[in-house]
Structures are given as C-alpha cells and as structure tokens.
Amino acid sequence: MSFLHYLIAFAVLIGVLVVVHELGHYTVARLVGVKVLRFSVGFGRPVWSRSFGRDRTEWAIGLFPLGGYVKMLDEREERVPIAELPRAFNRQSVWRRAAIVIAGPGANLLLAVLLYWALFWNGMEELRPIVGKPLDSTPAAIAGFKDGERVLKVDGEPVLTWQDVRWALVNLAAEKQTVDLEVINPRDEIAVRHLSVVGVREAGWEGDALQQLGLRIFRPRVPPVIGKLIPDSPAERAGLLPGDEIVAIEGQPVDSWQEVVQAVMEAPSRRLGMEIDRGGQDVRIDIVPNASSERGRQVGRIGAYVRDAGVNRDELLVTVRYGLLPAFGKALDETWDKAVFSLVMMGKMVLGEVSWRNISGPVTIADYAGQSASLGLDYYLKFMALVSISLAVLNLLPIPILDGGHLLYYVLEIIKRGPLSERTMEIGQQIGLALMLLLMAFAFYNDLDRLISS
Structure with missing residues (x-):
C-alpha cells in the first residue's frame, strides 16, 4: 500500500473514533439540558465551521486533527446571561456532570460492541x-x-x-x-x-x-513455480516465464515459494542470480528486485505470483459466525475482556511489570490501520474496535484533563459535599498535562525507535 492509503486509513480511523467520543458527550449534554457552543473535531484554529440548530451550535474541524472537544456553556470560562444560567454546565448537579463526562468513553465502548456484533454476526x-x-x-x-x-x-x-x-x-x-x-x-x-x-x-x-x-x-509447502507476471516488472524484464520453477537463488537451493519470497525481500535493488528449471532445461537469470517501503523498511519486489498449488x-x-443474539453476547464479552486486559496492562506498566515500549503513538497506529485495511474491511473494523476500547480505557484513567480526571474531581466533590477550589483544580490540570506530555513523549519515542530499528 502507498503512503496515501495508510494516511487515509489512519484519518478515517481517528475521525470515526473522535466523532463517536465527542458525540457521546454532546448527546448526553443535550439530554440533560446543557447548551453546547461548539463541537470540534481537531484542535486549534478551525479550518471549517458551520452553525446549526436552535442554539446555533458551531460544528468545526480544527487544524490539528488528533482529537476533539465539545465546548459547553460554562460560567468559569465566560459571562453567561442570567436567562441561560440553568443551561450552564457548571450549574448542573454532580451526577449530571458525571453522566456527560462518562458518555464519551461510553460511546467508544458502545462502538466497539456494535462493531464486534456486526463482525460476529456476519462471520469472520x-x-x-x-x-x-x-x-x-x-x-x-x-x-x-x-x-x-x-x-x-x-x-x-x-x-x-x-x-x-x-x-x-x-x-x-x-x-x-x-x-x-x-x-x-x-x-x-x-x-x-x-x-x-x-x-x-x-x-x-x-x-x-x-x-x-x-x-x-x-x-x-507451495512449490516455487511462477504463475503470473506483472507487466514491465523486474521478473518480466529479466525473462521469467509462467511455469518456470526456481530451483536456486545465489547458489542456494530453494524448496518452496516462501523461501523465494524471503530471498527477494532481503535484496532490494540488489542483483540476484536465479537458476530456473524451464521444461527440463536449466536456465540462468539475473534479476534486480525493486525497492519497496514496508513498515518503515526497504524490501524487494519482483512482480511475480506463484502458480496455484491447489x-x-x-x-x-x-x-x-454466530446468530444475531449470540453474536451480541460474544461482542459484549469481547469488549469487556479487552477493556479489562487493557486496564490490567496499564496497571502493570505503572508497576514496571510491563514494558513501556508497548505504548504506541500515531505512527504505529497508522501503520497497523493501513495493514488491517489492506487485509480487508473485516480486519480494519476489528482493529477500529480494539483502538476504540483502548481510547475509552485511556480516557477513564484518573488523570486530570482526561475524562477520568474529571470523574475523580466529582467523586471528591461528593465526599467533600462541595466543589473543589479553583486552585486545587488548576494544580490538578498542570499535573495531568505533565503526565500526558510524558505519555506522548514515550509514544513518539517508541514510534521513532520502531522505524529506525525495523
């Protein structure tokens, strides 16, 4: 797949997950009567925006697409007209605020259930x-x-x-x-x-x-016999023909098509000498595989397909495949198991029992998105469900600036029987931002390390 295909697969993945997450916040906010000022996919200056509905909610696409947010009417951010005070987020009960916050991760978990349900029902x-x-x-x-x-x-x-x-x-x-x-x-x-x-x-x-x-x-075992050739490929230009059996590469005997593929992949832009059995005649062919990028490394390609080995x-x-109702039960089990496992692994990571190299950034996610898309829609949707679960679990962590951090504030508010001070919340936000920057640094480092070492 080309870089463009990987980019499109990644953009669709992130776009769907962000929209679903923010729609969760938006929907519950509207249900409990909170006025929504802006629904944004992406951060920074809007590159596109339109206002719709009775409240003239602004729907926008931000300059930096890795994320999104829902801005609600709030006295802590701007002056609110007296007539609209009942619709301000900060004026809602702690239970309503908690419901709005938890709806985002909840929407991602629901998406995962629906995707798994469709996949198990349709059959994979x-x-x-x-x-x-x-x-x-x-x-x-x-x-x-x-x-x-x-x-x-x-x-x-x-x-x-x-x-x-x-x-x-x-x-x-x-x-x-x-x-x-x-x-x-x-x-x-x-x-x-x-x-x-x-x-x-x-x-x-x-x-x-x-x-x-x-x-x-x-x-x-698949015999190393040529089936079809791509026009003007290295294989065709070198003189390979359908029906040719490759018996040796660089003097090393080969017994299966897998060995041919491995030898070619390891020789991008490097001449390979092949010994061919062509209808009982020994033929020598030199071929230079094209260099192709795959998962951040150069591999060889000659443009030849194996003959159907039956x-x-x-x-x-x-x-x-499952029936309609059993598929739903299986989807619930799959989502729950993956969510619990993700949470357990994060806990073990904090304790040092799991390597921090397991954290993946946008480059690795884009790589897997492209690979899964190349395998087919089923694999792509399955990967989307997995990332949606991971996004939900990450957002539920009790880290200020994440949804889980806000839920932590509300739990403390219930215990304290009153809102936390602005100073306390400000310190929490700073700590949360520092933790998220550290997490992002690990993710980008791991991405670069995989690219360099692959």
Missing part, C-alpha cells in the same frame, strides 16, 4: 490454529509441538483460531508459569503440550507473544 474468516515446525530451543520446541498439529484447547478452553490462542496465552501468562495446550495431529492423535509462558512475562508483554514462545503458523483453503481457514 480467520486462520485455524495449526502449528508450524517451531524453531529449535524455543518453548514450543521444548514442549514438543510438531509441524501440522492443530490446537484444540488452551488451559481446557476450546479455541477456533490463532487469535483465540494468542489472546488466551497472553492472558494466562499473567498468572501461570506453564499452560497446557491440547493438540491433534494429521493422524487424529490427541496429545497435550505443556508450554512455558514465562518468557512473555519476562519480556514485559512486548512484541508478538506467539513468536516469543516459538509458536509458528503452519504454512503448507492448497485447500478450508483446511487452513475457518469462518467464525
């Missing part, structure tokens, strides 16, 4: 949890996993997809040393593998848990 095609041969000395190899085994249960709970396996192992790594996985091999023999998951915890939950454990996705998709993929 995902990889079956079939294990490839693990690398030597990894926990999976030590546990005895064999090529082609399919995971049936994790800690006694049935699993259908690789995502189920990943989610179960990440959760169980927080509390267990070893997890039992029930597997079945191609001969229908069932066994139990005792997998050590300590490495996930020791790595601070950083990176792909399955990769750390040595669990690899099963990839059936792989049975039904053996590798499964469609996860």
Whole structure:
C-alpha cells in the first residue's frame, strides 16, 4: 500500500473514533439540558465551521486533527446571561456532570460492541490454529509441538483460531508459569503440550507473544513455480516465464515459494542470480528486485505470483459466525475482556511489570490501520474496535484533563459535599498535562525507535 492509503486509513480511523467520543458527550449534554457552543473535531484554529440548530451550535474541524472537544456553556470560562444560567454546565448537579463526562468513553465502548456484533454476526474468516515446525530451543520446541498439529484447547478452553490462542496465552501468562495446550495431529492423535509462558512475562508483554514462545503458523509447502507476471516488472524484464520453477537463488537451493519470497525481500535493488528449471532445461537469470517501503523498511519486489498449488483453503481457514443474539453476547464479552486486559496492562506498566515500549503513538497506529485495511474491511473494523476500547480505557484513567480526571474531581466533590477550589483544580490540570506530555513523549519515542530499528 502507498503512503496515501495508510494516511487515509489512519484519518478515517481517528475521525470515526473522535466523532463517536465527542458525540457521546454532546448527546448526553443535550439530554440533560446543557447548551453546547461548539463541537470540534481537531484542535486549534478551525479550518471549517458551520452553525446549526436552535442554539446555533458551531460544528468545526480544527487544524490539528488528533482529537476533539465539545465546548459547553460554562460560567468559569465566560459571562453567561442570567436567562441561560440553568443551561450552564457548571450549574448542573454532580451526577449530571458525571453522566456527560462518562458518555464519551461510553460511546467508544458502545462502538466497539456494535462493531464486534456486526463482525460476529456476519462471520469472520480467520486462520485455524495449526502449528508450524517451531524453531529449535524455543518453548514450543521444548514442549514438543510438531509441524501440522492443530490446537484444540488452551488451559481446557476450546479455541477456533490463532487469535483465540494468542489472546488466551497472553492472558494466562499473567498468572501461570506453564499452560497446557491440547493438540491433534494429521493422524487424529490427541496429545497435550505443556508450554512455558514465562518468557512473555519476562519480556514485559512486548512484541508478538506467539513468536516469543516459538509458536509458528503452519504454512503448507507451495512449490516455487511462477504463475503470473506483472507487466514491465523486474521478473518480466529479466525473462521469467509462467511455469518456470526456481530451483536456486545465489547458489542456494530453494524448496518452496516462501523461501523465494524471503530471498527477494532481503535484496532490494540488489542483483540476484536465479537458476530456473524451464521444461527440463536449466536456465540462468539475473534479476534486480525493486525497492519497496514496508513498515518503515526497504524490501524487494519482483512482480511475480506463484502458480496455484491447489492448497485447500478450508483446511487452513475457518469462518467464525454466530446468530444475531449470540453474536451480541460474544461482542459484549469481547469488549469487556479487552477493556479489562487493557486496564490490567496499564496497571502493570505503572508497576514496571510491563514494558513501556508497548505504548504506541500515531505512527504505529497508522501503520497497523493501513495493514488491517489492506487485509480487508473485516480486519480494519476489528482493529477500529480494539483502538476504540483502548481510547475509552485511556480516557477513564484518573488523570486530570482526561475524562477520568474529571470523574475523580466529582467523586471528591461528593465526599467533600462541595466543589473543589479553583486552585486545587488548576494544580490538578498542570499535573495531568505533565503526565500526558510524558505519555506522548514515550509514544513518539517508541514510534521513532520502531522505524529506525525495523
């Protein structure tokens, strides 16, 4: 995908999440009678604005699009006419103010539920949890996993997809040393593998848990035979033809299409010598892969597709689908589990048990948004639901300037039986701003570090 595709995928993602979040605040504010002065997507000087409705609410798009806000009538910010005092935010009861504040994160959680509901009802095609041969000395190899085994249960709970396996192992790594996985091999023999998951915890939950454990996705052998060529691609210009079988690259024998792809990707703009079997004749071809940017690094591309090897998709993929009501229940469970897990991980991050490298900034989010969009609408909506949950949980943290910080003020107001002093709230805002700047600094640092090290 081009940079423009990544940018569009990211802009749509952030735009939808911000609008939904602010609509939550706006809707409840209107329901309890508070006058809304401005609904803005983005911060800074408006680049577009229009006023609508009885209250002439200004709807605006700000210069800096990473966020948004709803400005309500408030005596603390400007002089309010006597006739409109009952509609000022600061004149509302603490319960009404709390409802307005919590509606933003609540709207993001509701969006996640609706997205998961639609996905589970429509059906999602995902990889079956079939294990490839693990690398030597990894926990999976030590546990005895064999090529082609399919995971049936994790800690006694049935699993259908690789995502189920990943989610179960990440959760169980927080509390267990070893997890039992029930597997079945191609001969229908069932066994139990005792997998050590300590490495996930020791790595601070950083990176792909399955990769750390040595669990690899099963990839059936696909013969390295050329199927289709892109016109005027490096492959076509070098003289490759449909039906050619690649037998060696730079003198190293290749046995599968995956090995060809790996060799090409590692040689952007560098000449590769290929030995070809063309109908029983040995042919030598030199080819220079084009350099293409992928996830911040340069990779090689030659513009050739593999010939259909007759792989049975039904053996590798499964469609996860539920009825209308069961899909809603599954969506609620999925949203709740993800929200609780995010909150637990944030707590462990504060305690130093989880690496701060797990914090992602806009660059990483844009990268994943683009990748998920390239895989299809289902994957993109699933990623949107996950980010929506993360946004809701982040906003509910008891940090001043976030929604959770305002809720903390209201709890203290209820305990104190009166509003907090302006000075107390001002100090809280300064502390909250400092914490958020620190969080943003970590996020941008991690983004840059991933770009440089990838």
